Amino acid sequence: MIAEQFILIGSLLLFISILVSKTSHRLGVPSLLFFLLIGMLAGSEGIGGIYFDNPHITQFIGIIALVIILFSGGLDTKWGDVKPVLGRGILLSTAGILITTITVGLFINWITNFPLIESFLIGSIISSTDAAAVFSIFRSQKQKLKNNIEPTLEFESGTNDPMAYFITTTLIFLILNPTTSIASMIFLLIQSIGLGILIGVIFGKGSVKLINKIDLHIPGLYPVLTISLAFLAFAVSHLVGGNGFLSVYIAALIMGNSYFVNKKIQTQFFDGIALLMQIIMFLTLGLLVFPSQIIPIMGIGILISIFLILIARPLAVFLCLWPFKVELKDKVFISWVGIKGAVPIIFATYPIVSGINGADMIFNIVFFITITSALIQGSTINLFSKYLGLTDSSSKK
Numbered sequence: 513m514i515a516e517q518f519i520l521i522g523s524l525l526l527f528i529s530i531l532v533s534k535t536s537h538r539l540g541v542p543s544l545l546f547f548l549l550i551g552m553l554a555g556s557e558g559i560g561g562i563y564f565d566n567p568h569i570t571q572f573i574g575i576i577a578l579v580i581i582l583f584s585g586g587l588d589t590k591w592g593d594v595k596p597v598l599g600r601g602i603l604l605s606t607a608g609i610l611i612t613t614i615t616v617g618l619f620i621n622w623i624t625n626f627p628l629i630e631s632f633l634i635g636s637i638i639s640s641t642d643a644a645a646v647f648s649i650f651r652s653q654k655q656k657l658k659n660n661i662e663p664t665l666e667f668e669s670g671t672n673d674p675m676a677y678f679i680t681t682t683l684i685f686l687i688l689n690p691t692t693s694i695a696s697m698i699f700l701l702i703q704s705i706g707l708g709i710l711i712g713v714i715f716g717k718g719s720v721k722l723i724n725k726i727d728l729h730i731p732g733l734y735p736v737l738t739i740s741l742a743f744l745a746f747a748v749s750h751l752v753g754g755n756g757f758l759s760v761y762i763a764a765l766i767m768g769n770s771y772f773v774n775k776k777i778q779t780q781f782f783d784g785i786a787l788l789m790q791i792i793m794f795l796t797l798g799l800l801v802f803p804s805q806i807i808p809i810m811g812i813g814i815l816i817s818i819f820l821i822l823i824a825r826p827l828a829v830f831l832c833l834w835p836f837k838v839e840l841k842d843k844v845f846i847s848w849v850g851i852k853g854a855v856p857i858i859f860a861t862y863p864i865v866s867g868i869n870g871a872d873m874i875f876n877i878v879f880f881i882t883i884t885s886a887l888i889q890g891s892t893i894n895l896f897s898k899y900l901g902l903t904d905s906s907s908k909k
Contacts, residue, residue, distance in 0.1 A: 577793040578757060580739075582670060596663075608639075615824040623815060641851060642853025642854070676856075712766070722741070797854060801879055810880060821850065851889045854882075
């Protein structure tokens with residue numbers, strides 16, 4: 513494909529995705545569904561006929577996109593809103609991920625022929641949530657949630673991806689190296705989180721000082737500098753054994769609650785580029801999927817989706833929020849907002865790249881679960897919040 517054709521097709525897909533996203537807001541369905549479907553329609557088994565079967569490139573694009581999306585989310589997070597819900601948010605994003613991984617893994621092992629560790633791997637891949645997709649619905653309809661539910665979900669979604677990433681990569685390592693001890697895995701977890709936080713704090717505070725002192729001669733270079741710092745935080749953290757995604761979010765959280773040059777303009781810039789990366793990421797994931805391979809696993813996928821939505825997610829939420837004074841209806845709603853996004857699909861490329869047996873089936877199962885979650889939960893969240901009396905329509909965003 514020559515460069516001009518690639519640019520034409522890419523720009524058309526991007527243009528169509530933006531127009532279709534307006535329809536998703538009116539229907540109350542997360543935009544990711546439409547982006548994925550557009551990618552599938554443009555793919556080798558769709559009307560576009562574009563053949564794409566490269567999980568390595570998909571994984572690379574996904575990592576780039578996640579860094580920018582997490583960084584943008586951290587910049588937009590207000591510490592004053594997060595502080596009151598910090599404890600519950602941390603439990604949901606750590607213990608909640610672990611509980612979901614274990615319960616879903618045990619269920620998959622029970623209903624299928626998957627070995628236990630591969631079953632846990634699927635559980636870890638689909639354990640993280642994508643609250644960003646949820647809040648795009650509420651923001652489009654100018655609604656706000658009561659009882660600090662929104663900052664709880666935002667903090668959870670921003671910090672549970674690193675935990676899911678660690679468990680996923682650790683399980684893949686265990687499959688490839690079955691003699692590895694549990695003690696070493698616990699040490700790696702502590703190291704990953706500890707160094708991830710440390711590098712994030714260093715880069716967050718250091719970036720603020722650097723941006724304020726560097727005095728660039730072209731204002732447009734400030735966002736470029738900030739992007740480079742975000743990717744440096746990820747790369748350095750990963751290089752020393754920390755969790756790069758956690759470092760990026762922590763650094764952005766510190767920057768978002770500090771003053772730095774052109775902060776408002778840079779925040780708006782990252783909001784826009786984060787949306788762009790979401791669209792590119794979803795389109796790429798849609799292109800990677802072969803719909804004919806989804807059909808054989810739909811039965812298993814539906815069973816796992818039902819278990820995840822009705823049992824695993826509520827169990828994790830209720831156990832994690834048990835130490836806190838949270839009303840029953842708040843717990844029920846938080847349980848329902850376990851919507852899956854692009855992250856599980858990106859993580860599902862890791863077994864393929866690593867050469868795990870049955871990796872293609874794992875990818876297809878995860879893709880189907882993501883679609884099911886977005887369709888069932890994403891289209892009913894608005895109605896559910898109103899039914900539970902948790903929507904504060906008087907507060908406009």
